[in-house]
Amino acid sequence: MNLLVDTSVWSLALRRDRPPGEPAVRFLSSALAGGDPIFTTGLVLQELLQGFAGPPARDAILDRFAAIPFLVPDRHDHVQAADLRNACRRHGAQVGTIDALLAQLCLRHGLTLLTTDRDFTRIAEVRPFDLWQPPPAK
Numbered sequence: 001m002n003l004l005v006d007t008s009v010w011s012l013a014l015r016r017d018r019p020p021g022e023p024a025v026r027f028l029s030s031a032l033a034g035g036d037p038i039f040t041t042g043l044v045l046q047e048l049l050q051g052f053a054g055p056p057a058r059d060a061i062l063d064r065f066a067a068i069p070f071l072v073p074d075r076h077d078h079v080q081a082a083d084l085r086n087a088c089r090r091h092g093a094q095v096g097t098i099d100a101l102l103a104q105l106c107l108r109h110g111l112t113l114l115t116t117d118r119d120f121t122r123i124a125e126v127r128p129f130d131l132w133q134p135p136p137a138k
Contacts, residue, residue, distance in 0.1 A: 002037045003028075003132075004071070004106050006115035007047040014052070014061065023134035024116050031114075041071045041105060043098050071105050080104045084127055093122035103129055 009024045031038060048061050073081075078101065085100035096119065103123045106113045112130040113120055124131045 002111045003031055003114050004039050004111040006117055007044050008116040009114050010048055011051060024114055038068055039071050040068045073101055077104050088123055088126045091126050095119050095123050
Protein backbone atom coordinates (compact mmCIF):
# COMPACT_ATOMS: atom_id res chain seq x y z
CA MET A 1 0.00 0.00 0.00
CA ASN A 2 1.37 3.44 -0.95
CA LEU A 3 0.72 5.87 1.88
CA LEU A 4 0.61 9.59 2.35
CA VAL A 5 0.78 10.06 6.12
CA ASP A 6 -1.03 13.09 7.51
CA THR A 7 0.39 15.34 10.21
CA SER A 8 -2.15 13.98 12.70
CA VAL A 9 -0.56 10.52 12.60
CA TRP A 10 3.06 11.68 12.54
CA SER A 11 2.34 13.96 15.48
CA LEU A 12 1.01 11.06 17.54
CA ALA A 13 3.83 8.75 16.47
CA LEU A 14 6.56 11.23 17.40
CA ARG A 15 5.15 12.22 20.80
CA ARG A 16 6.88 10.83 23.85
CA ASP A 17 3.53 10.64 25.66
CA ARG A 18 1.58 9.13 22.77
CA PRO A 19 -1.58 7.25 23.65
CA PRO A 20 -0.96 3.50 23.74
CA GLY A 21 -2.52 1.37 21.05
CA GLU A 22 -3.48 4.16 18.63
CA PRO A 23 -4.50 2.15 15.51
CA ALA A 24 -3.12 4.64 12.99
CA VAL A 25 0.27 4.73 14.74
CA ARG A 26 0.36 0.93 14.87
CA PHE A 27 -0.46 0.83 11.16
CA LEU A 28 2.29 3.37 10.39
CA SER A 29 4.81 1.36 12.43
CA SER A 30 3.84 -1.79 10.57
CA ALA A 31 4.09 -0.05 7.18
CA LEU A 32 7.53 1.33 8.05
CA ALA A 33 8.73 -2.07 9.26
CA GLY A 34 7.31 -3.76 6.17
CA GLY A 35 8.95 -1.36 3.76
CA ASP A 36 5.67 -0.03 2.36
CA PRO A 37 6.15 3.12 0.26
CA ILE A 38 5.45 6.16 2.41
CA PHE A 39 5.33 9.69 1.06
CA THR A 40 5.12 13.14 2.55
CA THR A 41 4.91 16.71 1.40
CA GLY A 42 6.38 19.99 2.58
CA LEU A 43 3.12 21.01 4.23
CA VAL A 44 3.20 17.99 6.54
CA LEU A 45 6.85 18.55 7.40
CA GLN A 46 6.20 22.24 8.07
CA GLU A 47 3.24 21.48 10.34
CA LEU A 48 5.34 19.01 12.32
CA LEU A 49 8.25 21.41 12.69
CA GLN A 50 5.85 24.12 13.87
CA GLY A 51 4.32 21.79 16.45
CA PHE A 52 7.47 20.54 18.16
CA ALA A 53 9.70 22.94 20.07
CA GLY A 54 13.46 23.15 20.27
CA PRO A 55 16.44 22.25 18.12
CA PRO A 56 16.64 18.58 19.27
CA ALA A 57 13.03 17.94 18.20
CA ARG A 58 13.61 19.80 14.93
CA ASP A 59 16.73 17.80 14.15
CA ALA A 60 15.04 14.49 15.03
CA ILE A 61 12.14 15.26 12.69
CA LEU A 62 14.47 16.31 9.88
CA ASP A 63 16.51 13.12 10.34
CA ARG A 64 13.41 10.90 10.25
CA PHE A 65 12.03 12.62 7.17
CA ALA A 66 15.30 12.66 5.21
CA ALA A 67 14.57 9.29 3.57
CA ILE A 68 10.86 9.84 2.92
CA PRO A 69 10.09 10.83 -0.68
CA PHE A 70 8.51 14.27 -1.09
CA LEU A 71 5.52 14.99 -3.26
CA VAL A 72 5.66 18.51 -4.63
CA PRO A 73 2.27 19.93 -5.60
CA ASP A 74 2.20 21.66 -8.95
CA ARG A 75 -0.16 24.30 -10.34
CA HIS A 76 -2.68 21.64 -11.43
CA ASP A 77 -2.77 20.20 -7.88
CA HIS A 78 -3.56 23.59 -6.41
CA VAL A 79 -6.30 24.23 -8.96
CA GLN A 80 -7.81 20.77 -8.36
CA ALA A 81 -7.57 21.22 -4.57
CA ALA A 82 -9.45 24.51 -4.84
CA ASP A 83 -12.12 22.82 -6.97
CA LEU A 84 -12.33 20.03 -4.39
CA ARG A 85 -12.65 22.46 -1.50
CA ASN A 86 -15.37 24.37 -3.37
CA ALA A 87 -17.23 21.13 -4.13
CA CYS A 88 -17.10 20.21 -0.45
CA ARG A 89 -18.45 23.63 0.51
CA ARG A 90 -21.35 23.19 -1.97
CA HIS A 91 -22.14 19.91 -0.18
CA GLY A 92 -22.11 21.63 3.22
CA ALA A 93 -18.67 20.42 4.30
CA GLN A 94 -16.11 22.97 5.40
CA VAL A 95 -12.60 21.63 4.85
CA GLY A 96 -9.23 23.29 5.16
CA THR A 97 -7.01 24.35 2.33
CA ILE A 98 -4.20 22.00 3.35
CA ASP A 99 -6.59 19.07 3.76
CA ALA A 100 -7.95 19.65 0.26
CA LEU A 101 -4.43 19.70 -1.15
CA LEU A 102 -3.45 16.48 0.65
CA ALA A 103 -6.58 14.77 -0.67
CA GLN A 104 -5.74 16.01 -4.17
CA LEU A 105 -2.22 14.59 -3.90
CA CYS A 106 -3.71 11.23 -2.92
CA LEU A 107 -6.06 11.35 -5.89
CA ARG A 108 -3.30 12.30 -8.33
CA HIS A 109 -0.76 9.76 -7.14
CA GLY A 110 -3.12 6.91 -6.20
CA LEU A 111 -2.14 7.02 -2.52
CA THR A 112 -3.95 5.93 0.60
CA LEU A 113 -4.18 8.70 3.19
CA LEU A 114 -3.30 7.60 6.71
CA THR A 115 -4.92 10.09 9.07
CA THR A 116 -6.86 10.46 12.29
CA ASP A 117 -8.50 13.68 11.07
CA ARG A 118 -12.21 13.13 10.41
CA ASP A 119 -12.34 16.09 8.01
CA PHE A 120 -10.98 13.79 5.34
CA THR A 121 -14.05 11.57 5.65
CA ARG A 122 -16.16 14.53 4.55
CA ILE A 123 -13.86 15.13 1.58
CA ALA A 124 -14.07 11.45 0.58
CA GLU A 125 -17.87 11.65 0.64
CA VAL A 126 -17.71 14.40 -2.00
CA ARG A 127 -14.84 13.01 -4.06
CA PRO A 128 -13.94 9.43 -3.14
CA PHE A 129 -10.29 8.64 -2.58
CA ASP A 130 -8.45 5.93 -0.69
CA LEU A 131 -8.71 6.77 2.98
CA TRP A 132 -7.30 4.38 5.58
CA GLN A 133 -9.89 3.12 8.03
CA PRO A 134 -9.07 1.66 11.44
CA PRO A 135 -10.12 -1.92 12.01
CA PRO A 136 -13.52 -2.31 13.67
CA ALA A 137 -13.45 -2.24 17.47
CA LYS A 138 -13.73 -5.61 19.09
